[in-house]
Amino acid sequence: MITESLMRSTAVLIFANSSQEEMRYKPLQRGEVLFDSLTNTVIQKVKQSKLTYFHISEKHQNGFSFGERFSNAVQNVFDKGFDKVITVGNDTPHLQTAHITTAAKALADGKTVIGPSLDGGFYLMGIHKADFNKEKFQSMPWQKCNLLKSLLDTLQETSCPIFQLPTFRDIDTVKDVLSLVNYIRSISVSIQKLFALCLSVKQQFLLLAEKCYVSVLLQNPYNKGSPVLVHIQ
Template sequence: MARVIHQKTAILLFANSGKEELKHKPVENGAGLFDELTKYTLGEVEKTGLPFFHLTEKHQKGDSFGERFAHAIQAIFDKGYDSIITLGNDTPHLHFSHIQEAHAQLKSKKLVLGPSVDGGFYLMGIHRSQFHAVSFANLPWQTSKLFKAIIDWADIGEEELTRLQPLIDLDQLHDVRNLLSRFRTFPKAVLRLLVQIIYRRVQKYGFVPTSIDSHFLHIPFNKGSPALFAVGIR
């Protein structure tokens, strides 16, 4: 018996394991962090009540990031859904309300993009009529040109595009500074791991990396003084 699709929109979490993420994102000791971010993101996804699929490196097909991402999206469309909301696992300020807003806008067949500050996006909502796998795979993925390129690729006007709140994603160590500046707005488990990464680096090298200002973080990096207490994490 064929599966009956009651929801027209599905969520795709396109996120690798923490171990795999470290091959592409130079965040020292970050495997646990990315796994915790995946757990957090799945929690926000579940709050929406929408059907969702989590595709890790074990389920992806293709030689390049673009090919793997395009194949994953097409695989969800092939299940019978009309629209897909795609997410990664590297945006700790993502809230289920962002996903709900995307879902609402997709009912009008709008392209929905949540821009990240590095020129990419942390969320994309797309209707099957807008998706063309081959050209999608050839976009300038993992570059600062991506956000503009995907709008050009979709060939739409501003009235057909919904832009969500810009958020910071985590690709490398210097992103930690920007994330920690807003530490009160995301889960303690994620914050704990972010601070531990910096604390271990200070213990290892004896100084704070130039991209991280200890005064800015307000963290007492003395031996035996866990940085977690400085930001109220117990």
């Protein structure tokens, strides 16, 4: 449960661009609809946490590099009077309200919170104002595979204990969409349908085959004989 004290001291920064801007770097078929839906979904999940939140898109970001824009956005929230900030994006469908409230409680216990991404970055960061150094954050290797390591190295200098959330995959390419279908049951049905729209006919065929394969395995959990063949006419 989020206490009144937490609500006064903690804010969530949703650092997510518009779907048009996302499509400049993540060219997915019908990606505009997908990213609009992902943004609306994460906003709803954040609202359910009861924490104050700020959605900062490219229209309100300041800086030339990604690191500058992100660091300035975090500093901007701190400047509004909050002592703790939780940052999230819009490209991690497995992020739930429970992860946000867990991060808020860990921050209240004096910890820094990290939600790692499989690509070497992070989908969530919870940090105290005293541990945030804007200049150091700007200079980290943003959007590179060693970002998480660099972030952890930087945080170790503050001697603040780190609380780590589960590792999730975010969406950058069609390959990420295909990989996420392995965990489709924990993603909302509406997002599942949008995933299908972003895939080509061939990719949809492979997805359908995989789902059928998993379904048959679940119905016959003790069959360890020949592999199951999926036949679609």
